[in-house]
Amino acid sequence: MGTILVTGSLGQIGTELVPLLVKKFGPSRVIASDVKPPDSDVFHDIEYITMDVTDREMVASTMKDRSITDVFHMAGILSALGERNPELAFMVNSVGTFNVLNSAVKAGVNRVMIPSTIGVFGKDTPRDNVPVVTVTRPATMYGVTKVNAELLASYFRNKFGLDVRGVRYPGIVSYKTPPSAGTTDYAVDMYYHAVAGKSYECYLKEDAALPMMYMPDALDSLMKLYSADGEKLRYTIEYNISAFSFDPATLASAIRRVIPEFRVTYRPDYRQSIAETWPRSLDSTDAKIDWGFSPAYDIDAMTEDMIENLKEMHVRNQPGL
Template sequence: MTTPTPASPARRPVTLITGAQGEFGHALVHALSEHSDTPIVAIDKDPIDPALARRCAESHALDLTDGAALDALLDRLHVGTAYHLAALLSRSAEERPDLAHAVNVEATVHLLRRFAAASHERAEPVRMLFPSSIAVYGLPTRAAKDDAQPLREEEHTTPITIYGCHKLACEHIGRYYATRLGASWKEPPAARVDFRAIRFPGVISAETEPRGGTSDFAPQALHRTARGEAYESFVDEHARLPFMTMPDAVRALLELGAAPDDALTRRVYNVGAFSLSAAEVASRASAHFNGVRITYNPDPARMAIVNSWPADVNTDAARADWGYTPEHTLSRAFEDYLVPGLRTHH
């Protein structure tokens, strides 16, 4: 067994963020750079925006499916905390399932292996924060969805999308690495990965318009109408999902990351703030922007996915264990964040 050694000054602990160029990555880099002195190492398959890179100690254009390149980077880093955001989202994953498996599952397991080895060698857990998704759920029919109470973490986890399957698989693998890896070894590991996951609902940002996700009907409608453009929704007016704002999503991930280990009763938590239908999005948009033109042309494949996801989720565990409380309830989300932010950016 390797003897753990103290980190040298050249091996100062860093925070690693994968998928840093995405909308969540942008928001997370901003939050961490403003509230933490720990150096940030940001990676993405695309070059990092210069303004974002200036907030990081290092930034790298790196494909996570290139294991050799990833290993070369990790070999010289002392990762204390990792935010593994990189993923192919639901629609993109359906279109390219093999690539999605490589990115969403194989790269995640590669990171878990490396962090497990580092945790053992240093006798100190590497903390890995993993954004999961309501895509892990799979309600059998729209009627079942309409009748369901807000879903708890263990209910209806039979996803119908490959993205949901990937996220659920990584939740289980992460839990294994955190609690069971090495249990049958002659000498158990000195420390295991501290894996923590959040199942996010749809996330709405006032700054960026998303692409590639199935919950995008809400943020896309808001951004298009704020620009004075027409929007054709790919779901019908009755389609309903849970949502939260981007600031609340980032805050939740940071709060879970900061929670004492002995306060946590599980490795995976639901979060959410409010439930919205496509018609309610249109109504809210009409109340704040002029000339709103939203029509509905439901795509059967995407409607099937939305119908399998819950209208709302139960967040009791997150509230009890680490004090999760969203700042932006439905009214506050629009009045304090979305409408002012959309007007500023458009």
């Protein structure tokens, strides 16, 4: 066992993944990186490097010079930001992923983990219970770059024998680091508003159902796949996983079971048209069969946990308390 490099460590997933890897493998085995310098209150006990995944030389020299054996490639530009800046999405998601895979082969890296997304689907994909192998003709630049990443991952596995693994994440709900600019961010925003005693104006329609998952299950799934028997894996980074599906009205009702006065209004914007090209639900059977995917949280368990933790953070952040 050697050293694990995490790209995009300061993101919604990276900030929770890095401490998990440190706990599991020890601080000397994990190097965190991101294009930004670290916030003052994260990652004290491990090495941190500022690394832009679009910088081919830097990615290559980092992997080689530090004898990296495993990479968790979490750097990315998500759907809503990608629509505002398609060139950036292409550079980070497509070119950056190529740089990571290409450098990994050259540096003799053992395993690369790369999340894909439900953003690879498009309006020609069936809307319900979508299987792994289906039509992937997305309408967004995010989707285009993520289909490209899926194809690159399979190419590098088949051509060079690189062990590349990953899942198509649905929308991920979490309380530690706010999501950056995805289409499913409304779910996290709703909890923040509800706990702060505010009403919420939702940018998706009340019946815009999408597949979703709570962060502990997202991390647990990634780690299960990471340590799965490679012989049993039929896919590269295309494993569909989803814990449940809900629309904004259903989430609002779940929150009202804990905070009855919470109110939501709806004013759909451009993100509604992105959501309309994505499936309502996924078939995660292949992930269950091949590596034991089994989410623990349903929408009510997630809601209780989110509200409890956000209330605690709210109290901690009140001056004088």
